[in-house]
Amino acid sequence: MKQSLSRGRFVAGTAGAVALTFGGGRYVIAAPTKEIVIGLNVPQSGPYAEQGTDQLRAYHLAIDEINAKGGIMGMKIKASEGDDQTTAGVATANAQRMIERDGALMITGGSSTGTAVAVSGLCQQKGVIFMATLTHGDETTNQNCHKHTFRRYNDAYMSAQSLAKTLVSKYGTGKWFHITADYAWGHSVYDNITAVVEPKGAKTIKNVLTPFPGTKDFSPMLQQAQAAKPDVLVITEFGADMVTCLNQAAQFGLTKSTKILVPLVDEYMAKGTKDNFDNVVSTAPFYWKYHAAKYPGAKKFVDAFQAKYGFPPSNGAETAYADIYIYKMAVEKAGSTDAAKVIGVLEGTKFQFTKEQEWYRKEDHQGVNSCLVVEGIPESQRGPGGFEYAKVLEVHDGPSVVAPLAGLVCKMETA
């Protein structure tokens, strides 16, 4: 009996101390607040941790800016954060906590389609708006679309279309080899790319799937690619996985012998792959260097971000920043934080913040905005910090590459 008492005291004491230190009274679900709580649900661990962290920086920048000017309709924004660990279960648990305990009115974040889909479903149930940031797979606004979910970022269809339009004249009839992350996003990208290039004559030699998450060693797949001697190697991996894969591909000599396509890229991935990213073709919805030169809204954002953090933002950060401002706009226009009203505004309004004028489609809540095709430049040309990672090959405007309504399977709820 003595042992259990000691253990009981030990554990209870620790638990109590820790809880009081960290919990305190801060999370009492009080009565009506003068705050709007926004849940920031991003990966801070796992392969997409860098992307998640940069989004968090952008969120904080936007929130601080808005609060400094009086908040949204006089209410300050309060952030509730969580690490979704790139896992659906954890992401939904976080979102639930943010909604239930902290009273979040809007959830945003995410760097993987799997988590986005999960959180989207939960938010629909709870009647809370979900502005999915860095999710690229089609599903988020197609098979798994929901009334409360809005996704501004390009989807896989748009990237594939953009890539294909720019490249197919040169490589259309070549041999293509795919290495694809084995989950919803990877399949989405693969399907989209092959649907565009195969009719033009491209030959798909093989599609090798890499277990996701957790593949550390891509050499078995890369060896197959090397043996197949393709004209184009498509590496459908993201975040740290893409970095590992491309670096390992360089060890196999593939970066020199083959044209490599990475369907979606951001600044951190380019930095991580250093010179191996030279000549690699990819897409991005935003590139700070390009957009800051062209749009004052973007310049303002990039300068503020650089001033606060010392380096330019990644494209994930941009969409995070924009999402906060878009939400603010929608609430102000609706005159209320009531989800139904905000949804109504989002569905019907065109806006412009950091890019050209853009909007969400009513049918699937997919953002219609431009998609850039970029090509990596040597490390020596990349400027301080290596953030200036590419040259822009072509810009495709949103309406020209967005998925046609006819093919959508999205059946959105009415409320």
Added chain:
Amino acid sequence: MEALFQAMIGGLVLGLIYVAIAVGLTIIFGTLRLVNFAHGAFYAIGAYVGLVIAQHIGVGWAFIAAPIAVALFAVLLDRLVLRSFYDKEPTAQLLVTFGIALVVEESLRLIFGATTQQYTMPAALQGSVTLGPITYPAYRLLFAGGVIVMLALVWLFIERTNYGLIVRAGIRDRTMVQLLGGNIRQASTIVFALGAAIAGLVGAAATPIYSIDPGTGFAFLVPSFVVVVVGGLGSFWGAVLGGLLIGELQSLTNLAYAPASNVVIYLCMALILLLRPQGLLGESEVIRQ
């Protein structure tokens, strides 16, 4: 055919990592009767120490600093925590070392961040080697060769030195060794540090190939336990055979049907446990009086 050949070499490289970790596990168990679920932590610490040293001082120094650092950590762990667990039930050992592994992983996460990191080898070692029909990254081959050399040295240590003799005798009958005056305490500490150092060195050396993040240690640990079970707890050659077998199995399955590459090793372990629980080269059950 080329793909098969490449997969087999890949399996060799992967398998050698498993062998290195498993050998440490198995000789630690053999002398200390310790089931060490924290062994992956040794790999991870070695990898991060190697990473830091390689990035700031030089790759060569990384290979020296990593095993030393890990060996020191191991001895510290031994003195502070594990000593009292040597005579406890294996389940208790499993639990405490599991807890230690968790603490180490989380500490590494806090110190180094959650992102995947890697350092590049010096330019001389980058590039490929042509082996008949295929080209293969030079560093991986060098790595494989290095691990083999290291294992040979370990084998020599066990077979040819006095400490090694105590180790081998201790695997058979620990009490007898103590009664005969063998300084099993000292030999045990040396062996523990050695097993840890091997894992640490491999961790540092493998990082250019596999990258490192806080979870990598555990990711390599579980297959290494599978290797030890398959090869036979306490058997050096069992660890070698098991490691190569499991590495090849994983690599070839990756070629055939990638999603199964993780589960196939568990299937293998389950079969061994059910059909030949002492492992391929483990000793059959000793007479029970």
Added chain:
Amino acid sequence: MTVSSEPAPAASARSGLLAGDARFAVLCALGIAAFPFLIHPIGGYSTLATQIAIVSIASIGFNLLLGYAGSLSYGHAMFYGGGGYLAAILLLRVSPQHPNLWLCVLGATAGTAILAMIVGAVTVRLYGIYFALLTLAFAQMVYFIVEQAKDWTNGDDGLQALPNALLPIGPWTVDLTTHLPSFNLGPFGDVGELRLWYIFAGICLVLVLLFARMLTRSQFGEVLGAIRENEQRSTLIGFNAPAYRLAAFAISGALTGFSGALRAMFDGSVSVDALSIDRSGSFVIYTIVGGVQTLFGPVAGTAVIMFLENVLSARTPAWRLIEGLVFVGVIVFLPRGLSTVLKQQRDKNPRGLFVRSLRPSNEEPDALLRPGGEGRKSGPISIIETFKLGKLFGHFAANHDIDFKVDPGELRAVIGPNGAGKTTFFNLLSGTSAPSSGTINYKGRDVSRLSGTSRVHLGIAKAFQTASLYPDQTVRQNCRLAALARVQGRFALQVFRRSIRLDDVDNLAERAMARLELLDVADVRAGDLSHGDKKRLDIAIALATQPQILLLDEPIAGMSKDEARKTEALIRKLATEMTVLVIEHDMEMVMGISDSITVLHQGTVLATGTPAEIQANPRVQEAYLGGHSEAELAH
């Protein structure tokens, strides 16, 4: 689990037991009812409270296996996630328009129980780390299957946005997502934040706690604890240890599956991380931190850790580190509780710690008695007869060509120089080892392939060379366990009540203790006994199984001269009612009390005869002493 040291309660105290159970249930219910309000001021909220209640059920199930059966499973996520997926699939596929919570949850639990029995049948043969790794392996295989069966499980994305399942109770249909009526409790929150789900989960938790309490105090629980404490002994007093461990595994898995199903229904979603290694590990952490020895420990551990995870994870990235440190701290600083509970069979053979198939590998486990095997038909007189019995270890023939016969009521001594194979022979007779060749007939029936457990129930009992006892139980409890085995048989799934036919069990135990003159130490802890008393207790345990033949392996070894003589006399008295085989080195005793003597040498029978005949036998002298004088042999 410590069996209470009071004497077993009489029937009239049964109502006292029920009252105790009721009291327990009420206390639990009160605690559970207060919980969500207590955690509110420090950051808790109703969803978290409900999740804690649900997951606690899984931890209780896990603890049944770890704390009471002594087995560490590292794969329990397969039941938790499995239950979740089964419930979700039932919900989506079977009348999704009228989702019925009973169907989904109970169906999932049944499915998980079946999975547990299948996996258990395969895994309970193993122990220690091998058991843990094999459960891990199975969990990974289940993970893989679920991931690949995308049509059913949606693969990595999991099943999301499940429809709300309703609970039909009598004439009503209850929607558990309904909030309770609002009632403000100030800093403790508002009753209205809770949904009916919490009440439902709370009721389930109370019932599970009650079940666990009854189970651990039941006959089944008592035997389970005995097996955990000393499996070797438990087997050789007649308990079917693998069956018990399998039953414990199945119950444990079913409870965990039940919890997983509830969670999926409550969350409205299930994903593959419910099947992950981390999930399995979390049960280990909850249970260890909370306390493996206790009933409420797992609940407390779950509550504390889950709460901290939720509160801390938003505040600091170091929360998992803190969790790990607490975990290690609990294990390191509170080792006694842990080791008592986790104690596995102490065995000289280190490998035996990990792997043991108690059944010899070529055994047919529940073989019915067969008519006499090959060889001479035994006459009706011999109680034990062996034909060309042999045992090989590798190339070493510990026993070979043993033809041995003993009549009922004989007191036969088995002697021989060291290494002659005497203990091996006894192991063959008792069923601890399987013969490599030859047969053993017991009362005319071939028992060669029968397990030791079955042989005990036929009447063959053994006392060990090194006393094999339940060191933390009293002498009386030791004997009662043996008597219980006799009365209940090899396996009894008595999970709700204490020992049946207590009087029979008590009487057998009393008689055994009396015959070995242990009554004055009846309530002493077996581990605290003197060496001589321990040896006598070992015999008493064997005696309590009501054997017809008693095998005693060096019963007076290590005893003082007085004790030895006393024990000798007791054995002689025993021999008047049953057959006794004794391995001994003490020649005074051997010559003094034996009816006849068998001499083993180099693995086979050298000579059999009366004491006088053996003493005079020159080959015996040669074997023992290399030709020393008769006078020396007489010692």
